[in-house]
Amino acid sequence: MSTQIGFEQPSYLEYKGKYKGIFSWILSTDHKRIAILYLFSLLSFFAIGATLGLLMKIELIAPGKTIMTAQTYNAFFTLHGIIMIFAVVIPGLPAVFGNFFLPIMIGAKDVAFPKLNLLSWYFYVTGVSLVLISQFTGQGPPDTGWTFYAPYSFRTTGNMLPAVFGAFVLGFSSILTGLNFLVTIHRMRAPGMTWMRMPLFPWTLYATGWVQLLATPIIGITLLMIIAERTLHIGFFDPTLGGDPLLYQHLFWTYSHPAVYIMILPAMGAISEIIPTFCHKTIFGYKFIVASSIAIAFVGYFIWGHHMFTSGMSGTALYTFSLLTFIVAIPSAVKVFNWISTMHKASIDLQTPFFWAVGFLFVFMIGGFSGLILGSLATDIHLHNTHFVVAHFHFIVFGGTGYAFFGAMHYWYPKITGKMYDSRWANTGLVIFFAGFITLYGEMFFLGMKGMPRRYYDYDEIFHTGNIFSSLGAIVMYFGLAVIILNLISSLRNGAKAPADPWGGKTLEWTIPSPPPTENFEEIPVVTKGPYDYK
């Protein structure tokens, strides 16, 4: 069933090697199996994070206590943030689709260091486990927010050590993935695949790899400093000992701002794969998209202070960070222009992945524009730490990385599973999800402008109506998510058999069977053309 004419190899799902049963998965160094391991663990953690989010919104549907105490609310938004950021959107596309498709799209049999790849998954699961353990031990779960700001993070009696150390371990997972992808791309491209013939998803994984490699160690050392502060009272961030809490913020955001480019660049890469395929047209401005990916990764290192405009930084720092923040918007705009230009006069095949791509463009633009409003010093003074910020980052991170993830999920589902998903349920789920998403987060812009703070358990009555809308949106969105995911799960059993190339894609993954055999290619291909060679 998994073999195609001329192909004698079993698929990667059926391959029988040294180990049996579950061990053939958790001890496998096959990049495709590791991708599936990541997929299952990531979706499980996403389910936990999403449920926390839903419960928070139910709490916020009315002022005062609704279903939980204030302390629980603080613990919930902390865990929600840690899981969503460190366990879902940062690993996100690279760990799942990068692992599965990078070697295939460049014509390789695996990544450069398959054992390190498996190790990165072990670090991932260990890190998240430590974070989850922090909920149930010590004197209560962490309540600092995922940002662990000093001095509260070393003064709180909440159980910070496992959570902070868990985040540290997750950093190793990210670094190893980035390192592996960088070497893979440098050394293992198929004969004839020059840099400028490489598809755009691998290009974004390349740019992202540098960010994973060079930014993550900074948060690593910063988290170690928090641990030193809590255990040794070392004094780096403690004002009573001479430390500056603001330095913590500098160090934290020096990583966490580039981290958002880890989240979004592969997402943009996936969108750059989906759009040409369903437009049956080569991508507009390939070189500009490559250049803008590198530019975003580069400029993104120098703008972290825009998270700190109201913190007490010097005027010079304020102006510098604001200016550089505006500059980083330019390469993103270049990409949006190129994607839309690709669609211009194209013969579009209206399929689920394309709908997700269009949804991405819509919400990413809203998220991006709201970012400019926040990047502007004067308006930020009013909007900082309000729900406007919460809306901004959910539009751009959930909207950006999330929509791209779901788009990629549906785009590559036939290749990964060998089945077709049910497109009516997929599209229905998408519409419900989208309606809920826009209501939930769109309303937050208005709540924020009116002055509702973020991370507050309670609020003034003037915000009540807006919160009702927003929380109802959450329930609708959650329901939409359930439809989408259940459809993908049920299609595993009930879906039609997928051909090698259901969409008419031109990149290398569509030339091998669905699902792929363990070694990907019977023979390493020789590449003679660019990646989106339509007509």
Add this chain to the structure above:
Amino acid sequence: MENEKNHIIPYKTFLYVLAGLIALTLTSVTLTQISLGTLTVTIALIIAAIKSSFVLRIFMHLKFENKMFSRAVIGVILLLCAVITITLLDYLNR
């Protein structure tokens, strides 16, 4: 790309470099004992940078590797310097 496989650095080269590194170390110690004000640290750091370039280029073989490696090392160093500079932009102007 495998040209360094044929390239063997003679033992003597390493010993000469070591002698130079020790000389530079002793120089920086001596110079910093003389009080030169704010220039002291700058000189010490410049000497440290010179020592590093020997370690990088000879001991770590960068001189004989593909230029890509040297460029990456320089890039990382510049990145670190940029981040330190921008952070100090805050502190110097408060």
Add this chain to the structure above:
Amino acid sequence: MSTILVTHRDDLASKTGMWLFLFTEMLLFGGLFIVYSVYRYRNPVSFHLAAKELSVFIGTLNTIILLVSSTTIAMSITAIQKKNKKLALLLLGTTVILGIAFLVNKYFEWGEHIKEHIYPGSSVLALRGHGDVLFYGLYFFMTGLHALHIIIGLVFILVIATSVYRNKINSENYVLLENSGLYWHLVDLIWIFLFPLFYLIT
């Protein structure tokens, strides 16, 4: 199902991977250099005075120890390339002994301070003022993290030496020896900067 069949060994990939890992170490310590820069700028006098309490002699000795150890491990690669297994093992052994000597010196240095109740979190240190707290906090954290990396490096070198002994690493296949050398040189490089910043800012 274990490893995918690799049809040829790619030494350049292995070396590239090691260099990329070294970059992460540079950024890791880099974060501490950021902290050092800020607090040195804010407490120039205290840092200057506290630095005088460190022993320039031991610091210089340790610097030279590491420089020699870098030389010996670099020379061990030449030895392997020239098929001189005995010399390679001798040089690797010397590297390890020098590394241990560094750690022993550090142990005594730290011991002196701890005897005077100068260590992170001590009330004696806190009473001396903010600048001293930060200087010694950075001193213990940075040299401690560095010492941890020396220990890791020594373990790595011992494992590699075993492979040399067993001829798994030889004149045809020595990229792992090169990689262990790269790691050790990085440890040396970090100390080349730690030394002036803590001992020579007098």
